[in-house]
Amino acid sequence: MKCKQCHKELITWLEGSASQEKREAVEAHLAVCAGCREFAGYLRETLALAAAEVKVEEDPWFYTRVKARLTWKTQTTAPPARGKSSGQALAGLLQPAFFTLLLLLGIYGGIRLGGAPHRQNHPPLITEAPVPWMDEMNAEPLETFLMQ
Amino acid sequence: MSNLRDKSVGMHEKEMTDRLREGDEEAFRELVGEYQVRVMSLCLSMLHLREEAEDVAQEVFVEVYRSVGRFRGESRLSTWIYRIAVNKCLNQIRHRQRRKWFLLPGQLPEKQRQEEIAAPAGDLPSAEIERQQRLQRLWQAIDALPENQRKAFVLSRMEDLSYREVADIMGTTLPAVESLLQRARINLQQKLWAFYKKERS
Numbered sequence: 539m540k541c542k543q544c545h546k547e548l549i550t551w552l553e554g555s556a557s558q559e560k561r562e563a564v565e566a567h568l569a570v571c572a573g574c575r576e577f578a579g580y581l582r583e584t585l586a587l588a589a590a591e592v593k594v595e596e597d598p599w600f601y602t603r604v605k606a607r608l609t610w611k612t613q614t615t616a617p618p619a620r621g622k623s624s625g626q627a628l629a630g631l632l633q634p635a636f637f638t639l640l641l642l643l644g645i646y647g648g649i650r651l652g653g654a655p656h657r658q659n660h661p662p663l664i665t666e667a668p669v670p671w672m673d674e675m676n677a678e679p680l681e682t683f684l685m686q
Numbered sequence: 687m688s689n690l691r692d693k694s695v696g697m698h699e700k701e702m703t704d705r706l707r708e709g710d711e712e713a714f715r716e717l718v719g720e721y722q723v724r725v726m727s728l729c730l731s732m733l734h735l736r737e738e739a740e741d742v743a744q745e746v747f748v749e750v751y752r753s754v755g756r757f758r759g760e761s762r763l764s765t766w767i768y769r770i771a772v773n774k775c776l777n778q779i780r781h782r783q784r785r786k787w788f789l790l791p792g793q794l795p796e797k798q799r800q801e802e803i804a805a806p807a808g809d810l811p812s813a814e815i816e817r818q819q820r821l822q823r824l825w826q827a828i829d830a831l832p833e834n835q836r837k838a839f840v841l842s843r844m845e846d847l848s849y850r851e852v853a854d855i856m857g858t859t860l861p862a863v864e865s866l867l868q869r870a871r872i873n874l875q876q877k878l879w880a881f882y883k884k885e886r887s
Contacts, residue, residue, distance in 0.1 A: 545879060549871040553842075580882050581875070584824050589843070591821055592730045594723050601718045604747045611748060 539567040544574050552582055699763040706754040718747055721764070724846065725771050731840045732775035734825045742778050746771045761854055768847070768855045772837055820881075827877035835870035838863050 544567045550556045551564045568575050705713035725746050729739035749770050757766055828836060834856070841852040842863075853863045 545875055546872050549875050550868070555867075577879065577882055581878060584820050584878065587817060587821050588731075588824050592727050594726045594730065596719075596723055597726075600722050600726075600744075601715055604718055604744050607744050608748050608751060 539563045541567075541571060541574050544568070544571070545577065548574075548578050548581055549585070552578070552585060696762070700759065703754065703757060703759060703763055706751070714751055717750070721747075721767055724764075724844065725767065728768065728771050728840065728844060729775055731843065732772070732836070733778060734829075738778060738782075742774050743771070746774050749774065762851075764846075765851060765854045768841070768844075769857075772841070772855065776833065776837075823881045824878070827874050827881075830877060831870055831873055835866050835873065838866035839870040839874070842867055 544564055547556060547560050547564050551561060556564065568578060702713055702717060706717065722743070726739060726743045729743045729746070730736065733739045733742065746767070750767055753770075757763070761769075828839065831839065837856055838852060841847055841855060842849065847855070849863050849867075850860055853860045856863065
């Protein structure tokens with residue numbers, strides 16, 4: 539077993555969830571690899587720290603706090619309709635109304651911009667008639683060309 | 687033997703559920719007493735901040751009290767309670783992430799905690815500082831896991847839960863949980879290896 543492979547199995551091995559085959563392979567590798575042994579020690583200590591950190595003692599006042607929270611929630615969720623305060627209901631209406639208005643203004647603005655008339659004082663880009671020699675149809679009508 | 691034990695646990699849970707549905711306050715007190723430590727431990731494992739975990743743990747029991755009428759008994763009572771706890775924790779994590787956008791960096795609770803650890807605390811011995819830094823890195827590594835891997839990893843470390851029960855809580859199959867756990871462990875190991883190399887250098 540190589541170090542990289544051993545690393546992948548270390549946490550499973552430390553938690554005692556590795557299969558017998560993997561356990562033996564990891565242990566055989568750790569017996570000969572000091573680097574992996576050290577890393578395994580690091581992992582073991584870190585996981586043990588986490589386990590100790592989440593250990594909780596029974597709190598005799600916890601039930602009292604839960605009961606107080608339950609009572610408070612029961613008292614504060616009395617109607618108006620749908621359990622919301624009037625302020626929250628108003629905010630719930632205003633927000634979509636605001637975005638709808640914004641959307642309508644955007645659409646209106648786009649229509650106005652798209653239908654804006656050309657300005658009269660802007661000279662057209664092409665001011666001269668096409669150069670005759672470029673205008674082949676007028677320079678030599680098709681009938682003349684075909685008769686030749 | 688385990689069948690007998692399961693049967694007696696099942697009867698006890700059924701009796702408690704019936705009493706809770708009738709609004710028996712004493713039953714609720716017993717329930718809180720029985721599950722308080724487990725729920726608080728789960729919340730702490732997921733959230734890492736004691737005040738937040740306490741807050742969410744209380745919410746879990748409030749939810750249990752209010753929703754017991756909807757509990758159909760298809761799963762065990764403990765599975766149902768753990769499921770509520772996991773969902774409440776995940777909601778809190780999402781709320782925390784949304785709130786990040788509206789708080790200054792210094793106001794984030796986890797940032798404050800990191801600064802408390804990183805600051806040269808005159809009274810704390812260096813071993814304690816190192817311990818807290820190492821814990822912080824582990825929490826960061828767990829927090830970086832995808833949601834399902836995180837759930838599976840945290841639940842698998844609860845002493846009273848088998849992998850089958852973890853699968854029931856997550857609403858998935860046993861092979862799926864084993865696969866999630868394997869990936870979670872590999873991801874964690876990779877993150878911790880990076881921290882380990884940094885520490886060594």
